[in-house]
Amino acid sequence: MTENFKASNRRAVLDFIRTRYPISRSQLSRISGLNKATVSGFVTDFLRQGVVAETGSGVAAAGRKPVLLSFVADSAYVIGLLLNVRSVRMVITDLEGTIVWQTREPLGDEGASSTLDRIAIIIEDGVRRVGIPFSSIVALGIGVPGLVDFQAGVIVQTPNMGLSSVSLKQWLEMRFHIPVFVDNAANVSAVGEKLFGAGRHYEHFVYVSVSTGIGGGVVMNGQLQRGAFGFAGEFGHMVVEPHGLSCRCGGQGCWEMYGSLKALYRQTARHIGEDPAAYRPDILVTVVDAAARGETWAIEGLNYIGFYLGVGVASIVSAFNPHAVLIGNEIAIGAKWIMPIIETVVQTHCSLPIIKDLTLLMLEYDDNKAVVGAAGMGIDGFLDQLTHRKIRRWC
Amino acid sequence: MTENFKASNRRAVLDFIRTRYPISRSQLSRISGLNKATVSGFVTDFLRQGVVAETGSGVAAAGRKPVLLSFVADSAYVIGLLLNVRSVRMVITDLEGTIVWQTREPLGDEGASSTLDRIAIIIEDGVRRVGIPFSSIVALGIGVPGLVDFQAGVIVQTPNMGLSSVSLKQWLEMRFHIPVFVDNAANVSAVGEKLFGAGRHYEHFVYVSVSTGIGGGVVMNGQLQRGAFGFAGEFGHMVVEPHGLSCRCGGQGCWEMYGSLKALYRQTARHIGEDPAAYRPDILVTVVDAAARGETWAIEGLNYIGFYLGVGVASIVSAFNPHAVLIGNEIAIGAKWIMPIIETVVQTHCSLPIIKDLTLLMLEYDDNKAVVGAAGMGIDGFLDQLTHRKIRRWC
DNA sequence: TCTATTTGGTTGGAGTCTAAACAAATGATA
DNA sequence: TATCATTTGTTTAGACTCCAACCAAATAGA
Structure with a gap:
């Protein structure tokens, strides 16, 4: 039940090296708040383990030059x-x-x-x-x-x-x-964003994945939170339209039915001569292209999901009060059209102190992320x- | 930046004593996973500090009788x-x-x-x-x-x-x-519920306060979570009706406008000859009494806020996946009428694995809580x- | 060359926690 | 009654974390 709180600082120091190398031992001591001796001890172990290496020396205003440490990625x-x-x-x-x-x-x-x-x-x-x-x-x-x-x-x-x-x-x-x-x-x-991406600089952030469906991940105190049974962050079935469409989950008005690409398809299918009850994974590209050509139906479609994405994000922000909300996955292809809507909706729906220092980001889409x-x-x-x-x- | 993770287990052991006394040192060792020696050391300090006292001895199937420890509340x-x-x-x-x-x-x-x-x-x-x-x-x-x-x-x-x-x-x-x-x-x-109340038995729970407005508190890993800037749990302004009523916060369709006693008043005022734009703090008692007499408008009013409370709770459950949602404050006066609605709505809106082991509780109302x-x-x-x-x- | 300054290592010690051995208590058994 | 198995709780030696206070090395500038 109770855990052993050993060695948590070791990981913190290694993370500082990982994210800010090249960096010296004394810098590490300063930014981590740990004693120089402690940091030196950790670093000695990291060197022996091979994850960290000494790579040249840096400059100092006066005095001995620092030995720079680097993370050995390979x-x-x-x-x-x-x-x-x-x-x-x-x-x-x-x-x-x-x-x-x-x-x-x-x-x-x-x-x-x-x-x-x-x-x-x-x-x-x-x-x-x-x-x-x-x-x-x-x-x-x-x-x-x-x-x-x-x-x-x-x-x-x-x-x-x-x-x-x-x-x-x-x-x-x-x-x-x-x-x-x-x-x-x-x-x-x-976790990918936390380690390598936009999440690196935030202790508390929420990642929202939007493509055919909507999912999410919650990072608090720098750690992925899984909740009581491991299912925290299942944002797709938050309710945004209580009297709205039925969802396959059995509920009604789930976010996924209004803010996802499925919803975009539903709203735009008839304009491209498709069956609104079906689905095409490449719908976003089609709609964004049409919007770029100035087609009203396309812009309206993007506004539609943008609005609902904003609504859901606003609820998430009120509930979690994160440093940042990172919106990722395929939706990013439509960032230019959708992001401004989300921002506006969040701004009108959340109290000022909560959004004052909030960062709202749509991440670059990359198939491999x-x-x-x-x-x-x-x-x-x-x-x-x-x-x-x-x-x-x-x- | 980095913290010192000292003495976290001490607090854990003291909490075990606090919540389960009378209890022996060996029981503490077993349930905490800490070594007997460690527990003994902690207990010695607690005794010296006066928060814990030895209060008689317990029974054992065989062998030496355990010395029972108690929390000294005063x-x-x-x-x-x-x-x-x-x-x-x-x-x-x-x-x-x-x-x-x-x-x-x-x-x-x-x-x-x-x-x-x-x-x-x-x-x-x-x-x-x-x-x-x-x-x-x-x-x-x-x-x-x-x-x-x-x-x-x-x-x-x-x-x-x-x-x-x-x-x-x-x-x-x-x-x-x-x-x-x-x-x-x-x-x-x-925090009150966490220490003394229904929250004692849950590591992850969400407390939702419903009276004139709606507020909340999030406990994860046994600790109150404040989010990035200290405002986590501001559920009142989660959006439940995106195209709904304007809220004083500037947003539209905030939960507070649909699930609170303010909403109940708005829905029922005309039936008791009051101005729907005003507010009376004792509205719930009035409506519950009327409902008990079988007045349809009253039952409908309770169903109305019950439905919206359910919708919001469903979203919270999907987002946080807690062990329990504790609904407290004045709303509890109407528990008999409102709770069944909330339960039904949550059950229809959340996927099975998420609610399988979820506890949904409306707490007794007590002015002093x-x-x-x-x-x-x-x-x-x-x-x-x-x-x-x-x-x-x-x- | 000397000095002030900065980096980084060393040492002693406090604190947390465990494994293992030991002491104390007690019911059952011979 | 004496012994034994069992359980509780203490003591001890030791591993690990971390810090304060030094010390040694390196370096720019006087």
Whole structure:
């Protein structure tokens, strides 16, 4: 029940090095508030472990020149997986999330056991081809659409995928003997932003993923919050129109029905001669192009989801009072049109002290961000483990 | 920046004693996961400090009988204040929140400095009359309607009260030389529930206060979360009807406009011959009585706010995934009518895994809960301080 | 060359926590 | 009645975290 609060500062110092290198020991001491001796001790260990290296010396106004420390991004590698209904994406990245190998493979619906085998083969194949010794791969992060039990590493609820109620974590840890972290796609993206992206500078932020559906991840006190049962941040089913459309979840007026690309499609389909009850994943590109040509229906469609996105974000801001709300995923393609609306709606709906210092950002869209986030989940776990015991090499 | 993670386990052990006494050292060791020696060491200090006492012995299946430990609630006292527009409530309680003195005084609008003086006199007077030596009063907690900067102890935004932008904390700490904690009324109530009430058994819960307005407090990992700038839990201005009524905050369709007693009044006023644009604080009693007599308009009114309360709670549950949502304050008078509606709405709006183990509770209404919560804020601070240094008596 | 200044390492010690051994108490068993 | 197994709680040695106070090294400028 009660935990052991050892070594939390080690991780903090390593994170300072990671995010601000090149940096000297004394700078670290100053910004962390820890004693020079403490920092020196940590750094000695990091050097021995190989995650940090001394790289030249810096300048000083007077006195001895500082020895600059750098984070050694390629001292270890991790694997990121993103499972989808019909495919898997895989990346191998260094500790800074730089991709050194990537692939995307179709995934049949052949039952859990054979799917798992296939994933294992994809991983082994990737590792072999990139030419990194397996021993330097230190963790595996997996993103899954749907609800995940992070502790157990089990998929709890997901749109038609064969892997439900299998312990991905257990199976893969048995097979590869490295720690495996499974979480939903929005949470891994949030961790990605926390480590490598816009979230780096915020202690409290909320990541909102908007594409076909809406998901999210909550970071408070610099840590991903999973709530009581691991499902915190399921923003897609917040209610924005209590008397509105029915959602497949059984509820009515879910945010996902009004602010997602599904909603955009519904609002614009008839203008492009499509069935409003269907869906096309590339709807946003089509609509943005039309809006750029000045088509009213397109602009109205974008205003429509922009308005509802603003409404939901306003509620999130009131509830969490974060430093920042980061809106990511495909929606970013329409940033130019949608972002101003969201900003206006949030400004009119939240009290001044709450939004005074709030940052509202729409992130660049990058197809790879979610998989890299999955890798990030692995990196986060690895760095935690690394800073939790003094003597430990992963050779 | 970085903190010192000392002594967190001490507080955990003291909390186990506080909430489960009588309890033995070995039981504490087992439930806390800490070593027997560690627990024994802590307990020795607690005994010396006087917060814990040995009170007889328990039974064992075999072997040595355990020495039972108890929390000594009257080893110290705290003051709780609840500021309102025209009055102050004050309580003096022991460390379990049991009231030993209470009073309520009117408060004029005579400017900050004279109001502060008046509060100080009320406090001194109360302490003198209850006959507790001032030295055994160890903290002061204050609840305020509106937005508060907890760190600074300054009221940031509040409906017409003379004390805005004065540092209550600083002023009162200078005057009484005990730690002062100022927070908004909902947060203070949440802390009260965490320490003494229904929140005791939940690590993650959300407290929602519903009366004229709606406020809230978020407890995650057993700790009140204040967000980035201290305003987390401002649920009143979450948006539940994007195209709905204008709120005094400048927004539209705020939860407060649909789920609060203000909303109930608006919906029912004409049936009791009142002006729908006005407000009567006792509206709920009137409506509940009418509902009990079978008046349709009254039942409809309760259904109305019940529905919207359910909608908001559903959003909160999706966002935070707490163990429990505790709904408190005046609304509880209508629990019998409103609670079933809330439950139904939440059940239809949230996915199964999220609500499977969710507890939804409407708390008993007690006029004193908020002031006692304020005292609780003080107790929480005191216990933290008590467990942060080894040698320390507050004699 | 000397000095003031800054970086970074070393040392002693306080504090947290554990494992292991030990002492004390007690019901059951021989 | 004596012994034994069992459980409680204490003591001790030691690992780990962290800091204050030095000390040593490096360096720009007097």
